[in-house]
Amino acid sequence: MVMDVNRRTVLRLSRYRKALQRFSELGFVKVFSDNLGEAVGVTSAQVRKDFSLFGISGNKRGGYQIDSLLETLQRILGKGRVQKVIVAGAGNIGRALIHYPTFEKEGIQIAAAFDIDPAKMHRKERIPVLSLDEMPRFIEENGIEIGIIAVPEIAAQEVCDRMVRSGIRGILNFAPIRLRCGDENVVINPVNLQIELENVIYFVHALGKNQDTAPVNDKIKVNHL
Amino acid sequence: MVMDVNRRTVLRLSRYRKALQRFSELGFVKVFSDNLGEAVGVTSAQVRKDFSLFGISGNKRGGYQIDSLLETLQRILGKGRVQKVIVAGAGNIGRALIHYPTFEKEGIQIAAAFDIDPAKMHRKERIPVLSLDEMPRFIEENGIEIGIIAVPEIAAQEVCDRMVRSGIRGILNFAPIRLRCGDENVVINPVNLQIELENVIYFVHALGKNQDTAPVNDKIKVNHL
DNA sequence: GTTTTTTTGTGATAATTTTCACTAAATTGC
């Protein structure tokens, strides 16, 4: 009966935050739940329920003060201090992440990347690419809690194990494999780009065909879960 | 009452497919719903429900024949023929996708990428990077249905509009913005990497703190939605 | 100052999604 904080709630919170940033940049001062809902693609009731879950309250008839709401969301989402992150695998995905400047602006600092291929290593770069062997030490010395896995599927579980052993508490995993981790206190979120693409393909085909072949939901605009 | 095919069902279908491929490579011939559930991270009942929704049936006590089940899933997921896809934006993400050889092996062919920056263009590559101006023609001439948006946020809506005008029916969007599209028959799936990362960060903090600060779900191992 | 309007906050309700639990079928062992 008492709805609690789950993955989807927090994903929405991030979206609200992003929307608020834009509203703020546009010079708006206050916002109503239906503005936010519209911006993010949910109902206004959903917005209010989400906020109420975190004890966020606005003003009856006055909506929410953008600045203060933004600050609250930043705090909830841990944007108070810079969050250091490491990346395992300096290949296609790993490098894409390293070279994305927005992370830094948003308080996410990629402290280093790690690879086994000596050709990929660059100790002198602003974000150094080091040897995987140096990862445990680096994690411990810098108190890193979050790791991104961007190594080939075959190496992913091993890298995951090493990260967790060294103290990593949360992993964003790009390898198309379900990582197992004994420790219940470690969060592992998968990002499977192939599956996301296949999903689009499925629904395009499903919409294209007459609905005889397979049963299909009405509201297929799909978008975020 | 009659559960119908939704995004999550199809995401699971893709995961079953992947798991089956692995089972098949390992030389297994048949599989039970709880093997599949274990592999994918869902209950065996979920597996059977999902299959039943697509009219997939196995053998009581005999499980499912891996080969034939795999074929069925391939067909449902449109793996019968090569699916051509284009990418808008040959930056970090766009190039990562272009250089991922697994797509080709899995029947997803990136036919071309498009950019506005002349420095990014490479007409002679196996996957050419062309001028964005050439995109509409390319889409029409090659009957492309699926597009990936990997351009900066500011350009994403415009690129989306152009894609849809030219005939694209499904979009995987990496830009951190909600794309609007008049046409109800166009599928748009967002992939927001920053939000996925922030999500991990949130739950790591939530697990770290004593649960006083914010209400937190028990089962935080989270993983796929 | 009173009425009207607007929008929050939330309990109740509805919808969706997952799991349970049992039936029936197939296989194995004897």
Add this chain to the structure above:
DNA sequence: GCAATTTAGTGAAAATTATCACAAAAAAAC
């Protein structure tokens, strides 16, 4: 062949998630 066992298929139940709808508060209008 018959009993025991295993596992698919599936309605029913439970759990989860989202929406409704309305009371209460605040602001605006007059």
